[in-house]
Structures are given as C-alpha cells and as structure tokens.
Amino acid sequence: MLISQSALRAFTENIFLAMGCSAEHAALAADVLLQADLRGIDSHGVARLIGYVRLWESKRINTSPNITIVHQTPTTATIDGDAGLGLIVAPFAMRLAIEKAEQYGSGWVSVRNSNHFGIAGYHALMAVEKNMIGFAMTNASPLVAPTYSSERLLGTNPMCYAFPAGKYPPVVVDMATSAAANGKLEIAQRAGKPVPEGWIQDAEGNYTTDPHALKSGGSLLPLGGDKEHGSHKGFGLSATVDILSAVLSGANYGPWVPPFVSFLKPPADPVGLGIGHFVGAMRVDGFRPVDEFKTHMDNWVNRFKSAQTVLPDQKVIIPGEPELEAKAHRKVNGIPLVDAVVDDLNGLAEKFGLKKL
Amino acid sequence: MLISQSALRAFTENIFLAMGCSAEHAALAADVLLQADLRGIDSHGVARLIGYVRLWESKRINTSPNITIVHQTPTTATIDGDAGLGLIVAPFAMRLAIEKAEQYGSGWVSVRNSNHFGIAGYHALMAVEKNMIGFAMTNASPLVAPTYSSERLLGTNPMCYAFPAGKYPPVVVDMATSAAANGKLEIAQRAGKPVPEGWIQDAEGNYTTDPHALKSGGSLLPLGGDKEHGSHKGFGLSATVDILSAVLSGANYGPWVPPFVSFLKPPADPVGLGIGHFVGAMRVDGFRPVDEFKTHMDNWVNRFKSAQTVLPDQKVIIPGEPELEAKAHRKVNGIPLVDAVVDDLNGLAEKFGLKKL
Numbered sequence: 001m002l003i004s005q006s007a008l009r010a011f012t013e014n015i016f017l018a019m020g021c022s023a024e025h026a027a028l029a030a031d032v033l034l035q036a037d038l039r040g041i042d043s044h045g046v047a048r049l050i051g052y053v054r055l056w057e058s059k060r061i062n063t064s065p066n067i068t069i070v071h072q073t074p075t076t077a078t079i080d081g082d083a084g085l086g087l088i089v090a091p092f093a094m095r096l097a098i099e100k101a102e103q104y105g106s107g108w109v110s111v112r113n114s115n116h117f118g119i120a121g122y123h124a125l126m127a128v129e130k131n132m133i134g135f136a137m138t139n140a141s142p143l144v145a146p147t148y149s150s151e152r153l154l155g156t157n158p159m160c161y162a163f164p165a166g167k168y169p170p171v172v173v174d175m176a177t178s179a180a181a182n183g184k185l186e187i188a189q190r191a192g193k194p195v196p197e198g199w200i201q202d203a204e205g206n207y208t209t210d211p212h213a214l215k216s217g218g219s220l221l222p223l224g225g226d227k228e229h230g231s232h233k234g235f236g237l238s239a240t241v242d243i244l245s246a247v248l249s250g251a252n253y254g255p256w257v258p259p260f261v262s263f264l265k266p267p268a269d270p271v272g273l274g275i276g277h278f279v280g281a282m283r284v285d286g287f288r289p290v291d292e293f294k295t296h297m298d299n300w301v302n303r304f305k306s307a308q309t310v311l312p313d314q315k316v317i318i319p320g321e322p323e324l325e326a327k328a329h330r331k332v333n334g335i336p337l338v339d340a341v342v343d344d345l346n347g348l349a350e351k352f353g354l355k356k357l
Numbered sequence: 358m359l360i361s362q363s364a365l366r367a368f369t370e371n372i373f374l375a376m377g378c379s380a381e382h383a384a385l386a387a388d389v390l391l392q393a394d395l396r397g398i399d400s401h402g403v404a405r406l407i408g409y410v411r412l413w414e415s416k417r418i419n420t421s422p423n424i425t426i427v428h429q430t431p432t433t434a435t436i437d438g439d440a441g442l443g444l445i446v447a448p449f450a451m452r453l454a455i456e457k458a459e460q461y462g463s464g465w466v467s468v469r470n471s472n473h474f475g476i477a478g479y480h481a482l483m484a485v486e487k488n489m490i491g492f493a494m495t496n497a498s499p500l501v502a503p504t505y506s507s508e509r510l511l512g513t514n515p516m517c518y519a520f521p522a523g524k525y526p527p528v529v530v531d532m533a534t535s536a537a538a539n540g541k542l543e544i545a546q547r548a549g550k551p552v553p554e555g556w557i558q559d560a561e562g563n564y565t566t567d568p569h570a571l572k573s574g575g576s577l578l579p580l581g582g583d584k585e586h587g588s589h590k591g592f593g594l595s596a597t598v599d600i601l602s603a604v605l606s607g608a609n610y611g612p613w614v615p616p617f618v619s620f621l622k623p624p625a626d627p628v629g630l631g632i633g634h635f636v637g638a639m640r641v642d643g644f645r646p647v648d649e650f651k652t653h654m655d656n657w658v659n660r661f662k663s664a665q666t667v668l669p670d671q672k673v674i675i676p677g678e679p680e681l682e683a684k685a686h687r688k689v690n691g692i693p694l695v696d697a698v699v700d701d702l703n704g705l706a707e708k709f710g711l712k713k714l
Contacts (some may be wrong), residue, residue: 072461076430076643077454103459105430110644148671149664161597163604171600173593179586191689205667223587228553229536230580236530236676237594239661240518243528246492247520247653248644254660271656286433287467287605296604299628303611304596307506310562314467314505319593 001342002334003357009034011345011357012046018352019056020063021085029087032118035334036108040326043183044119046337050344052085052352053114054262061085062113067092070112070250076316077109078249083274084285086117090136096128097281101132107288110249113273116260120160120325121174127162127281128170131290134162134279139245139252141259144178145219146235147227150205152219153254156181157241162320168292168301172320177238178220179231185211185220198225244278246249250275358690358699360714367392368702370405375709376413376441377420383495388442389475394692397683400540402477406706407701409442409473410708411619418472423451424449427469427607432457434466440631444476447493447634451483454638458489462643467606470630473497473617477517478531483610484519484638485527488647490521492637496602496609497608498616501535502576503592504584507562510577510612514598521641523651525658529677532594535577537590542568543579545691587613601635608633612675 016026022170039047044046053062065084069077075098081089093109100107111303119124120136127134152263156176163171176182188195194209202208203217214220222234246253251272258275276331284293307316328334337345337357346356366387373383388425412418422441434453438446443674450466457464474480477493484491497512513533522529533539537556545552545635551566562572563584571577572684579591603610608629615623615632620710641650662672687693703713 013399071645073640073643076462076639078644105433106463106465108639108643110462133605146661146664148666148668149661149673150667151665152662153664153673160603161520161593163600171596173597175587175590175593177588177590179581199587201667213548223590224536225582225586229555229582229586230532232581232674232676233532233534236518236532239676240530242519243654243657245517247650247657248490250639250645250649250653253653253657271653282433282465283430286430286465287435289510290430292607293604295606296610296628297600300604300610302602304503304506304510307503307510308508309505310507310558311505316503316506316510316516317589319596321591 001337001357003337005034005038005331006014006332008037008046008335009345010242011349014354015049015053015134015348015352018219019053022064025063028091029085032087032091032122035065035122036119038327038330039119040122040325040330041119041323043181046345047341048116048118049260050348051260056276057256058262060258060262060266064126066090069096069271070149075104075107079109079111080114081114081208081274083113083115084140086115086275086277088237089114090117091126093277094123094136094281098127098130098132099281100282101127101281105283106280109278110244111279112246112251114251114277115276116275117277119174120158121162121172122257123279124160124162124174125172127171130281131164131285132281132283134160136277137241137245139242139257139275141257142255143182143214143220144222144238145205147210147231150203151255154238154242155257156220157238157242159237163297163303164294168298169324171301171318172295172318172323173210174320177223177234177241179225179234182218182220185214219272232295240280246276247340248278249276308352325355358694358714360579360694361691362391362395362688365394365403365692368460368706369406370707371711372410372705375711376410379421379435382420382445383470385448386442389444389448389479392479393476395684395687396476396478396680397687398476398680400538403702405473405504408617408619410705412472417615417619417620417623422446424475426453431538432464436466436468438468438631440469440470442491443472443495443632443634447474447480447636448483450552450634451480451493451636451638454636455484455489457485458484458638463531463637463639465637466635468607468634468636469603469606471608471634473632474634476531477515478519479527479528479532480636481517481519482527482529485521487638488521488640488641490641491517493517493634494598494602496614496679497615498600499540499612500577501579501595502558504579507560507590508612511595511599512614513577514595516594516598520649520654522654522658525655526681527677528654528658529676529680531570531677534580534591534598536580536582536591537577539577542571547600576594595621603629603633605635608672
C-alpha cells in the first residue's frame, strides 16, 4: 500500500492523541516517525507504533510525562524523561543542548528514564538547522554479544553525527554499532534467506547464517563481526554509547536495559531508570566562520563524490545521501507500507475507534 | 633488545632536545611516545622517532612552535599548532579543553597545522585524571578507500573515548576507524604472511590478502571491510574524524592530508594547514556526582568481565585492559625493541652525537 505522507501523518498523530499525548507531543512524535518513513528507514517509522501502544498499555510508557532537568552546568545537563516516549524526550534534550550551545558554544545532555527515540538522525539534524554540529546516540535493549561473549549484553546502540554543508545537503552519519541492524535481519527472516557470516551467532556463540538464530538465544555481532575483523572496535563504540547514554545519566545499561517489546518483562533488578540517550550540539562558528566551514564541507563532499570507483557504475555514497534520495521520492510518490504494518495500524485504529487507513 | 623505560625515556628526550625542542617539550614528547611503548602500542612509540626527525630535517616539523588560539567561545576553540609536533600540540589543545570544562562543564578544541600526535589515548586520558570524560581524534595521511572507491581518501583516523572508573582502571576505547591499523599490516609484511580478507584491496579495488598490496597502490579498508559487513559505517566514522579534525579547524582533509613520511611530498594544492585533531573533555559531575558515576562504571565493567564466553578459556576484554596489562609488565620487565628500531635509534644517536642505546 502506498500512502501520502500527510495522510499517514494525520493517522499517526491521531493514534498518539488517543494514547493521551498532548496535541504538541502527538504532532512531534508523529513527525519523528514520519521522517523515518520518508527517509526510507522503515524499521523505525510507523511500523513501531504498535509497539509503543503495547508498552503504553502495560504502563511502561507515560504519555503525559513531566520531563525534568535533574542536574546541569552551563554546557551539560542530565534530564529525566519520566518514562515518556523517547520521540518526545530526545527532542526536549536536544533543544536544551542547542540553547546551551547558543549561549556557550556547546551543549551536552544525557537522558535517563526514556524509551525508544526513533531515528538518531532526527535529533542530530535539529542542531544542523541552527548551523551546529549535532550528536545523538541511545542505548537499546540487549541483542548484541561483545567479542568472545555468548551473552547479549548491548543493544544495537546507534550513534549519529550530523554536519551542515553549503550547496550539498548535510552529511549525516547515522549507524547502529552492530555489524547489521535488527531491521536487516527481519528482512532476511521474512524472505527466508541466509544472512552473511559476521552478522550473528547462535546461543552457543557459533557463527551462523540462519536469520532466525536471534530468536533462539543467538546474538547480533558488533561492527567488525569477529576479532580478526575488528569486532572489539564495534564493541568499544557500543560501550561508548552505553556509558554516555546510561552510566552518565542514571539509566539502565548493558543487559539491564528494558526490552522494547511489551511481552518481555524488564529485568527485576534495574540499575537505573528506563533507557538512556546522549545528545549534543556544537556551534560551527565556535570554531570557524560558518561560510568557511560550509565551503570546505562542499569541497569535501565533492571530492568524495567524484572519487574513482572500483566498478564504473558505482559511486562513493556520502553518509545521509540515500535517506535524502528516499525522502525526495516518497514525498512525491507516497510511503510504501507492507501488509503486516497496514494490518497493525488498522488494528490500532479499531482499538481507538479511529478511521482506518 | 629489552630496555628499561627510564633509559629509553632519557634517550628519546635527548633526541628531541637535539632537534631543538625546549626541555619542557622534549620531556612531554618523550612521555607521549614512552606511554605508547609501555602500553604495547609499538607502532606509535619510539619506532616513530626517526620519521619525526626526517620530517623535521625537511622542515615540515617545527620544534619551536608558537601555538596560538585562533578563535574561541567559552567552551570551544580552534588552535593553530604552527607545524609543531602533534605530541606537543595535542596536549596543549587538551589542556585548553580541560580548562574550559573546569569552568563551563565541557570544552572542545579543533586543531590545525599539526603533525602526527602519537596515541589518541594519551590525550583522552589527560581528562580522565581530572574526573572528566576525554575525547581525542586525529586525521592522518590517506591510506583508506571509502566503500566502492579505488582511491585512498582517508587516513586510519583513530578516535578515542576515555572514561574514569572507580576500583577498575579507566575504560579507554582507542581505535583506528579502518578494519586494521597499518601497524598490523606491517607485522604481516615482516612475517611474509597473508592478511585476513576484509583488511585491504589492491590498486584496482579487488580484495586481496597480500600484505604488500598497500605498497603498490592498494588501500586499507574501513572498519566493516565490505558494504555487506558495514564498511559504510567505518567510512562514516572516519569521515566524522576527518570533518571534526580538519574541516572544522582549517587543516587538510581527505586526500590532501600531508604524508607522514618525508620521502613523499605533501599535495601541491593544500586545502588547509597541516593535519588536524579534535579533542574534548566533559566533567563527569556536570551530569551526576562522580562517586555515583564511578560506582556504576565499576558495575558495568564487572558485568562485562563476568560475561559467559563462547569458549571456557576466554573472557570479554574491557577496552583499555590489554594496554594496562602491557604497561604493568613492561614497567617492571622493560620495553622490547625489534632490531630495526634499535638500528634506527642508534643511527639517530650517531647523527646527533649522542650515546647509543
């Protein structure tokens, strides 16, 4: 099914309103999800909506949170999301980081007691609009085994760095710190196809290409795959995300991060509150004039785009480029939804007495 | 040859003095190199000394630099290293970042017109000593091909994040953003052994296991190795390092970064000055009380150390742990130097009329 972004946005907003979100929060939460769908990151768009509803039904998401600043200095802060939607809490954190950056050059906010925040790129790009460099990361429920471990101890823990450019669009590095994100595994599961070696291991820690191994106690692998190919680096990056997002804020970390699915109970012995994020903003003109920076960003992008490639029909892909291409296309042609997602969304419409898609 | 750290330190300091460094700079530069050798990162220790001397002889390193702050806000700054040793310039930048963090919670310094800065971990750990989180990264001369490129456009561009802990030593994530660092390739070259697939490609961009391929126009590959295994993520991380270190500071970036070896000329059309670094410091107590943070860091480390492993004799290695084990051992037993390095160092001693090792 193809649906226009405006229709899908209105539908999504209505679901959030029905969950008890304020008008402002419903519009913001819908925007975060819609930007994922527009940018082609289907795993983080409206497909997630049913999961949020279920967590709300089991009282693990609070749709009228009182988000508070727990602690701060001129350029740092910790906020408590009051179990709100990460889609709301993370933009709150980023606005605070941007305010601090406006005044002092940079701003850094660690977040506890939050939930899934959608795509990291959304939050980092809030800074880019202000001619700042944006940072956003979050920890996530444990699916990834560190190098040598047979236990899942880390989430796919994405990190995002976003940089404004001049005539070119922003450069947005937005990546899970695992070899492959869970979304790619789900695609292989649906297609019944094996996954490449280096993505997952089974419950005993043997490398496998069976995309279903994760369901029977297996783990995703850190970026790098195995030690020989640098999986300790992927582990180190994931650890960095976990520490900045949760050890620093007072959220749960490592295996204590609560699951994103309502049918799995959170650990009985939490070490903090909810999940954690870390966001930051640095003013470009805290370092050099914005126009100079943008001129050199354009030169950087241009040089990489014109690189000699291995095959004649290839080109070097600038980080963030595929998402913008998807957005340009989907804005005009609509957003494709797979049947399972349409069914889920229509089920939600029915639950809340709303018009189906 | 095994040599005590004090003897090697004195020798190294004397070489820097002979190059015209001040006593303070010579001691600092020697300390940065010695910490690499102590920590088992032989590729970044005194083995580099001959390269620095050659660059100094060809007037590309200035041993009496006038390091200046070009631009600053309360929490950000750009400094010009005046073509000084990175071993001197990066600690200057980190001291400035720490001062800013002491006053405002965080400090971020981008650096242009510098040279090779040794191990990133040295600089990041300066912040950890002050109960801060330390960040350090640098761009480097181009050896790495982005995904799909047959050209070398990026350096091994390391990034380091360092976190204080309580009873455990600091967690230090210090990693090249390529699949393998050049040092590992050199080991394979010396041993005449093939390297794993996913480390390098030849001049045409074909994957190869020949460790000598780099010398005939080949490239190192980004962390991830190939697209299927996430090399676009390694490319994105490397791009982040390049932009923060050089586009932000006004240093050279991408293929314009000057080579670290004196026999290769710098590009004739530079886009900036020297190479670039980016360092930062954030006060832990800008987010939560230091003792709380350290208690949770210890819990984090402890949980990962006690993870169930794939094989019974394995354990999960905490980032920074192997380096500390090496340091504990080498402090007592001395630092092993391979013959080629001893010959190089004795050649330098002869050149400067100093006592040989």
